[in-house]
Amino acid sequence: xxxxxxxxxxxxxxxxxxxxxxxxxxxxxxxxxxxxxxxxxxxxxxxxxxxxxxxxxxxxxxxxxxxxxxxxxxxxxxxxxxxxxxxxxxxxxxxxxxxxxxxxxxxxxxxxxxxxxxxxxxxxxxxxxxxxxxxxxx
Amino acid sequence: xxxxxxxxxxxxxxxxxxxxxxxxxxxxxxxxxxxxxxxxxxxxxxxxxxxxxxxxxxxxxxxxxxxxxxxxxxxxxxxxxxxxxxxxxxxxxxxxxxxxxxxxxxxxxxxxxxxxxxxxxxxxxxxxxxxx
Numbered sequence: 602x603x604x605x606x607x608x609x610x611x612x613x614x615x616x617x618x619x620x621x622x623x624x625x626x627x628x629x630x631x632x633x634x635x636x637x638x639x640x641x642x643x644x645x646x647x648x649x650x651x652x653x654x655x656x657x658x659x660x661x662x663x664x665x666x667x668x669x670x671x672x673x674x675x676x677x678x679x680x681x682x683x684x685x686x687x688x689x690x691x692x693x694x695x696x697x698x699x700x701x702x703x704x705x706x707x708x709x710x711x712x713x714x715x716x717x718x719x720x721x722x723x724x725x726x727x728x729x730x731x732x733x734x735x736x737x738x739x
Numbered sequence: 740x741x742x743x744x745x746x747x748x749x750x751x752x753x754x755x756x757x758x759x760x761x762x763x764x765x766x767x768x769x770x771x772x773x774x775x776x777x778x779x780x781x782x783x784x785x786x787x788x789x790x791x792x793x794x795x796x797x798x799x800x801x802x803x804x805x806x807x808x809x810x811x812x813x814x815x816x817x818x819x820x821x822x823x824x825x826x827x828x829x830x831x832x833x834x835x836x837x838x839x840x841x842x843x844x845x846x847x848x849x850x851x852x853x854x855x856x857x858x859x860x861x862x863x864x865x866x867x868x869x870x871x
Contacts, residue, residue: 616766616767622765623798637771638833640829644798644835645798645799645833648798648802649800652801652802653805696838707801709838710801710836710837713836713837713838713870714837725857
């Protein structure tokens with residue numbers, strides 16, 4: 602785990618790193634002022650992204666940073682790997698779809714827990730998933 | 740030399756029930772070991788019910804859900820009913836939004852209500868057996 606400017610990078614190589622990735626993102630979300638429910642939503646989504654890296658690509662990185670857009674603050678997480686990539690993104694987002702014997706709600710479920718969700722992937726080109734949760738103004 | 744297990748989830752017995760509390764993050768190898776330990780303990784103790792406390796778990800993702808559902812299914816095959824207790828409110832919210840279902844597992848708010856639920860359902864089963 603490295604500190605690069607205000608970004609946090611977690612190298613994900615084994616299932617132990619999934620726990621670290623969750624803890625890092627939860628700590629950042631908490632510091633930013635996210636409530637317990639949002640912290641749990643973000644940590645759960647990141648858990649799915651990190652597990653996808655371990656299961657499908659073997660290794661990759663999780664990058665966490667605070668972002669500001671139009672006066673809103675949010676936490677952005679990028680999950681990047683150089684694995685086999687995804688040929689049909691629509692399909693993997695569908696509930697019940699599982700390519701490797703998991704529960705099959707992973708990515709689709711993670712999408713529902715965050716405000717923005719984006720996948721860039723192509724076969725042989727690796728996968729980048731970007732999620733954002735905005736801090737709602739109270 | 741036998742490898743020492745630093746990571747272990749204790750399984751306790753009270754009355755006819757096994758009680759276990761997951762206090763450390765489950766990863767694949769630990770989850771498999773935990774499942775095996777539970778089934779062996781069920782066989783050895785002839786327990787009728789199993790309480791799994793998840794108070795200390797702060798994230799229930801699709802992996803943990805699958806492990807818990809599998810444990811309940813395996814326990815059921817051995818005639819044991821499983822109750823999950825100690826789910827935190829934020830986890831309940833996240834699970835529903837996520838769309839994960841803990842099918843086949845009974846739920847109770849805490850350890851105490853979990854045990855009384857088990858007492859009730861295992862008694863019913865005994866009565867059914869006596870009648871049948």
